[in-house]
Amino acid sequence: MKTKFLLDPNITFLNHGSFGAVPREVFAVYQQWQRTLENQPVRLLGRKLPSELRAVKSALGSVLNANPENLLLISNVTFGLNLAARSLNLQSGDEILTTTHEYGACLNTLKYLAHKSGARLVQQPVSMPLKSPEDVIEEIWSGVSPKTRLLFLSHITSPTASRFPVAQLCRRANRAGILSIIDGAHAPGQLEIDLAEINADIYMGNCHKWMLSPRGAGFLYAGSAVQAILEPLVVSWGWNVDTPATPEMGLLENLQWTGTYDPSAFLSIPAAIDFQRKHNWINVHMSAQETLSRFLHRFSESFNIPIAYTPEADPYIQMAVLLLPPIKDPEKFQNQLWCKYAIEIPCIEWQEHQFLRVSYQVYNTEADLDRLFSAIEDLMPSFLTTSSHTKSGSL
Template structure:
C-alpha cells in the first residue's frame, strides 16, 4: 500500500514526547519492547563520542576510553543496584547468557532448569550447551493464561531435582510479557543449592531493579530497550565469588594483563578487541535523559508506562472480547492480549505485516504453544498515547470482520 493510503489511517494526535525520538511520524509504533528506540539527544551524544574517537583514535583508546567506560559502568551499577566491581558491559543480553553458559562446566549427570516461556535465542544457547556436555535441559511448564505469580513458583520448584545445577529464568518474559516473581524464585532455588542465571533483557528501565536484593548468581540485561541507550549496550552481573569462573566469549589482552588495580573479570570483559564502545558510554546519558522527562524522574516514568500498558490492555481486551490472561501485578510496560480464534489459522507474520502495510502499525504478534494460539504483545513507552491503541483495536476488528468473525 502506498504511503498516501496509509496516511488516511494514521493517528493525527501523537504524543509530544514522540518528537524527542527519530521515529517515523507516519508509523504508529507500539513495539518498543523488541529493539527499543534511542532518543535524538542520546544519539547526538553518541555521535560526539564517535567524532572524538575518529579524530584521534590512539589518544581515545589509550587515554580516554577507560575513564569513559568506568564512568558509564559506575552509573549503570548504581541504577541497577549493585557494586561496579560486579558488572561488565556486553553487547546484548543474549551474549551475557552465552558468556555464562559457555564458561561453566557441565556433566552428563547435570540438569539445567528453564521454563516454557524462555526467550528462543537463550533457549538455543542452552540446547547447544546440553548437546556438547550431555547435560539435560528440564523445562518447567508455566501455565498461560495464569491467575497468580505463585503458579510460576510452583511450576519451577516442582521440576527441581538433586541433579539441578543451574536455572535459566527470564525476569520479564519476551513472548508473554510476564514479570516473574524473581526474588522468591532465586531464594527458593538457592535454598536447594541451585544457582540462577537471569535473562533480564527487558527489566532495566521497565521495573525498579536492585540486584543486591534479588540475589541471583548471574544476571544480564539490555540497556537498549527500556533504558533507551543505543543498540549494542547491555550488561552482565556476576556474583563476586563467581568472577573467576566466568570468561568473555572473546579472549584477548586481559587474560594475561599484569595490572593489579582491576580484577581479571573486569580486564577481560573491558577489552575484547577493537570495536565501537560508544553505546556503552552513552548509558549515563540515556539514564539522565529518560529520568528528566517527568517531574518524578524514573519512578514516575515507569509508573506512567505501566498504567498506559494496563489501560491499553483493558481497551484491547474489551475491543476483541477476550479476557486478560494474567493479573495486573505481573505486567510492566508490555502486555499480551489473546487474539480471537477466528484469526488463529493466520500466520502471525502475515498479520503483523498486514497491520503495517495497511495501517502503518508496528506491533508484535506472538505464536503460542497452547490455546490461545496467537498473542498480541503491546509495548507502552512515554511517546505512546491511548489513541494509538484505540486505532490498533479498530484495525484488528476490521481484520477479524474480513475473516468472518
C-alpha cells in the same frame, strides 16, 4: 514526548520491546562519542577507555544497586548468556531448569550447551494467565531435581510479556546450591532493579531496550563468588595464561576487551540514565501500566476474549500481550497491520495461543492504541478461523 525521539512520525510504533528507540538528545551524545573516537582513535581506545568505562559502570551501578566492579559491559544479552553458560562446566546427566516462556535465541544457547555437555534441558511449564508470585515460584520450582545445576529465567518474558518473581527464586536456588542466571533483557528501564536484593549469581540486562540507550549496550552482573569461573567468550588481551587474573586486578575487567570495537553505545548509557531521571520515569511506568490495563479491558470486552493476566499476578508494566481469538496466518496478520495501517507490532505464536505484544513507551499516546484497535476491528473478520468462537474463551 514523540518529538523527543527520531521515530518516523507517520507510523504507529508499538514495538519498543524488540529493538528499543533512542531519544534525540541521547543519540546526539552517541554521535558526539563517535566523533571523539574519529578525532583521535588512539586517545579514546588506547588511553582513556578504561577510565571512561569505569564511569559508565559507576552510573549503571547506582541505578541497579550493584557494585560497579561486579559489572561487565556487553553488547547484548545474547552475548552475556553465551559467555556465562559456556563458562559452566556442566556434565552429562546434569539438568538445566528453565521455563516455557523464554526467548528463543537464549533457549538455543541452552540447547547448544546441553548438546555439548550431555546435560538435560528441562522447560518447566508456567501457566498463563500467570497466577500469584507464590504459585509461579511453586510451578517453576517443581522442575527442580537433585540433578539441577542451573536455573535460567527471564525477569520479564519475551513471548508472554510477564514478570517472574526472580528474587525469591534466586534465593531459593542459592540455598539449594543451584546457580542462577537471570535474563533481564526487558527489565532495565522498565522496572526498578535492585541487583543486591535479587542476588542472582549472574544477571544480564540490555540498556538498548527500555533504558533508551543506543543499540549494542548491555551489562552482565556477576556476584563475586562466580566471577572466578567466568571465561572469555572471545579471548583477547584480557586473558593471559602466564599471568591469570586475580580479584585485585578486577576479574570482570579482564573480560572487557574483545578486540577493536566502537564503544560509543556503552559511553552513551549515562546520557540515557539522565534522560529517564529528568523525565521522572516512575511516573512513566505507572501511567503506561494504567493505560495498558484500560486497553486490555476494552479489548477483552469488545472482542469477548479473556485478558492474559490475572489481577493478583500484576505482571506487566510497559509491555503486555493481547490474546487474540484463533486466527489464520498470524505472520500475515502482523504484516498487514504494518503494510495497510503502518502499525508496527509483533504478532506472537506461543504454545497454542496467539498474542499481539503491545509496547507502550513514553512516546506513545492513547491515540496509538485507538488506531491499533480500529485496525484489528477491520482486519480480524478475514483472519478468523471456524474455531475462533469456541476457543476464544480458554487461555
